[in-house]
Amino acid sequence: MDIDIDTDVCIGAGQCALAAPNVFTQDDDGYSAILPGREDGADDPMVREAARACPVSAITVRERTG
Structure with a gap:
């Protein structure tokens, strides 16, 4: 799966982390970031829940195609 964080929308609520x-952490400024090496998030069943928990819908999760 592909995980995208819209950094222009993120408010740093931390619900994803x-x-x-x-999979998720917060950077030095308090905004959402993906942990190194976890960009695909494929083996974590909570990735989609993290996207749903974002109060500003800054996280998009898509299945990879081909």
Whole structure:
């Protein structure tokens, strides 16, 4: 799956890091970031929940095609 974070929309609420701490973190400024090496998030069932938990819908999760 592909995970995208719209950094122009993110407000740093941290709900993604709470929902899926194995994939998401917060950067030095407090905004959402994907942990190094976890960009695909494929083995974490909480990635979609993290996207739903974002109060400003800054996270998009899509299945990879081909």
